[in-house]
Amino acid sequence: MKLIVRIALSSLLAAAALPAVAALGGDAASVQSDGASLKSAVRVTASAGYAVHEMASPAGIVVREFVGTDGRVFAVSWHGIGNPDLRQVLGSYYARYEQGSALALHSSHRQLVISLADFRFENAGRQRGGFAGRAWVPAMLPATFSTDDLK
Template sequence: MKLRLQCLLAAAAFANCLSAYAALGSSPTYTATTTASSTQAVMRLSATSVPYTVSEATLADGTLVREYVGQSGAVFAVSWHGPHMPDLSSLLGSYFAGYLDTVNQQHAQQGSAFGPATVQRSDVVVQTGGHMGAFVGRAWLPTGLPAGVSSDDIQ
């Protein structure tokens, strides 16, 4: 019995070290029931009293990821800041390909493949910035923002 408990605890600890993120438009990865001690869910109210939940998780690499979850249960925005850039393909999910196409076009026009990027498409908005050791960014679905919630609420 003791060995079984130790195995379960070890598996839970390992699972909490994985760099899993919720993709925009899907169910959240970090919820109020997540057992990671570094995760917390905070209920927020917009100016029009529309509730949404912000789940925060500090990943093993020190990056803080916030998931903004609407009443439907889907992630409508994410934000991050920390010493490492998160895996945007995981964060953006099905929106990543369109984001990447736009960024590649921007970099080709600028003649550089580095630096901050702002992608504003009808389906997704992504803003990234920072520098080595201090990366920041946020992404949201313009049509997924609950009524009364603006992009300024995504911090």
């Protein structure tokens, strides 16, 4: 029981410390102002056909948003001491996450994989070892992008 309370509290605190981010499938126009208002620097790295917007929370959670030339977020990844607020990161795809998690393939109690035609989600972690995850919309992936780039 104590372990469950610790995990829930740690996840809540980590999520609360994460800066606002543009949601999967959403417009990335607000990322810079969100980062500035929350005193979190946004680092942007350009690649062929997309850009990576990276923000780190004071609590140590790093979120990367992969933004296409149309300005929409087609993928996200994260790592750190906990998971980010998945409602915020997944946006309208959070409903697909909820649907898929009921049917998901759990290879262990520390890993969750959801593979739907229009949404892919992978998350793994240990409370003491950290968490890492990624999600993407297959139909939105640029031709120059590989899911191996989701680090």
